[in-house]
Amino acid sequence: MTFEFVCHATPSMRSVWGPGALGQIAVELDRVRAESVVLVCGRSMSADDATMSSVREALGTRLAGVFSAAREHSPVTSVEEAARVIEDASADAVIALGGGSAIVTARAASILVAEAVPVRELATTRGADGRLVSPRLAAPKLPQFILATTPTTAYAKAGAAVRDTETGERLALFDPKARASVVIFDERLAETAPSALVVSASLNALSMSVDGVQSARSDPLAEAYFAQAIREIVTTLPCIVAGDEGDTGSSRVRLMIAALMAGHASDFVGTGISQPLSHAIGPVSTTSNGNVEALLLPHVARFNMDVTSGQLAKVGGVVSRERVSAHDVPGLLEAFLADIDAPTTLREIGIEKADFPTIIAHAHDDWSLTRVPKPIDADGLRALLEEAW
Known part of the structure; x- marks a missing residue:
């Protein structure tokens, strides 16, 4: 290789x-x-x-x-x-x-x-040449x-x-x-946070990891961090949501370490479309950025499919713990979000279609949109929002 x-x-x-x-x-x-x-x-x-x-x-x-x-x-x-x-x-x-x-x-x-x-x-x-500086x-x-x-x-x-x-x-x-x-x-300290906040913050880390694995830049060290972060979150987060004996300070610290790995890795390879969109949607929604980012993941995966299928298959393998096709991944992500009762549409979080132009404008000026694996223009952002709505 x-x-x-x-x-x-x-x-x-x-x-x-x-x-x-x-x-x-x-x-x-x-x-x-x-x-x-x-x-x-x-x-x-x-x-x-x-x-x-x-x-x-x-x-x-x-x-x-x-x-x-x-x-x-x-x-x-x-x-x-x-x-x-x-x-x-x-x-x-x-x-x-x-x-x-x-x-x-x-x-x-x-x-x-x-x-x-x-x-x-x-x-x-944004400079005169259109680049962010x-x-x-x-x-x-x-x-x-x-x-x-x-x-x-x-x-x-x-x-x-x-x-x-x-x-x-x-x-x-x-x-x-x-x-x-x-x-x-x-x-x-980990035990002081409301469970809902732990869940939404963990979903942000999960989203950053799933997007990061799809990066166009090859970095095996970053990919290993992302994979372990995904593995830890999909294993531990359902215990927090269930509120059973698995919701302990120790399990929350494991999620924190997963978030640290996701944050480190994303510095090397960038992230995906979910992040700039969540930055723009979060402040005008009724939920946190993490929930917004996660509900966008399946839609972004479908948009990226023609250029990131190999990487998406790796995501699917980590989430399902078995060999799967890239085309199965959006469904796996949707099933995981449903299992933990996370929102799955923009309608659920108070977003109206009238909000789309402002969301698209703010997302377009977000630095993280410059590092996505598949470029997207304003029309593409609107289509993605329509699908998620």
């Missing part, structure tokens, strides 16, 4: 899990000599007195400030407020406690503090730490997408220096 040229440079990140994982945060902060840290979380987490007490105890006198208003889709106003807390505390490290919203808010706020210019001057834009953000960034509560691919990312609530635009900030140094998976 002949490989194309690949440079697979794995980012430096320390991952910690197992008994007493939360206590390791002090060791990791000592490693970078952090003495004044700001904790970023959402309001529901800040209201959990027992969890906050445990985290405060683990951080000790290092805790210099708390921003407890991280919100879904990381609105610019929320990120700017977090940046002010970080500045006021003269922080030398930032810790996100929670899932994707807290992580992205912490990362974006740290970029704002370091660069000291308005967020729009830092965002990826990310400005080089040269300022050093504060070390980022994550105390995870939900499975999210955001652990592994260098980007931070924030939302301008006035225009509805998704502003993408990209800076590898803002990537997390350490992510800690503690079972007690």
Whole structure:
């Protein structure tokens, strides 16, 4: 087998899990000599007195400030407020406690503090030639730490997408220096998340993995990460949905590790059409991005079929644990989503056909659409939305 040229440079990140994982945060902060840290979380987490007490105890006198208003889709106003807390505390490290919203808010706020210019001057834009261009953000960034509560691919990312609530635009900030140094998976923290949030976040990781396996770029290391992530999610997620004895801190940590693998792998090969569409649909729907992305998967698989059949067959083999045809995969995905009672149509999540033009416009300007295995234009996006509706 002949490989194309690949440079697979794995980012430096320390991952910690197992008994007493939360206590390791002090060791990791000592490693970078952090003495004044700001904790970023959402309001529901800040209201959990027992969890906050445990985290405060683990951080000790290092805790210099708390921003407890991280919100879904990381609105610019929320990120700017977090940046002010970080500045006021003269922080030398930032810790996100929670899932994707807290992580992205912490990362974006740290970029704002370091660069000291308005967020729009830092965002990826479309150049005169139609290509998306990310400005080089040269300022050093504060070390980022994550105390995870939900499975999210955001652990592994260098980007931070924030939302301008006035225009509805998704502003993408990209800076590898803002990537997390350490992510800690503690079972007690994992047990704090609502089951519905665990499910939707895991579906995001599953979607990223299924899309990633279909990438036009060959990278066996990334493919191995994706395959293991899919295997873990389709095995473990039904236990969470059933709410039986399988819904434990340990099983949730397994989903978190799967999400970490999916996030890492997608940096090397890109993702698929489901992701930019979910970014555009999520904020105007009645559900989370993960649910949106997952319901689109079977439709995207059918669209890709003529160019990704070999890779789709691999997906089917992992999902069904037996040899299957690529043409069976959309049905396998639909059956899995039905089994866990996930939404399967855009109608179910409050999307109207009148929303399609805005969704298509925002998806077209999403950077992730530049790395899909089969290019798609506005007419193709509309046809896909019609099929999913």
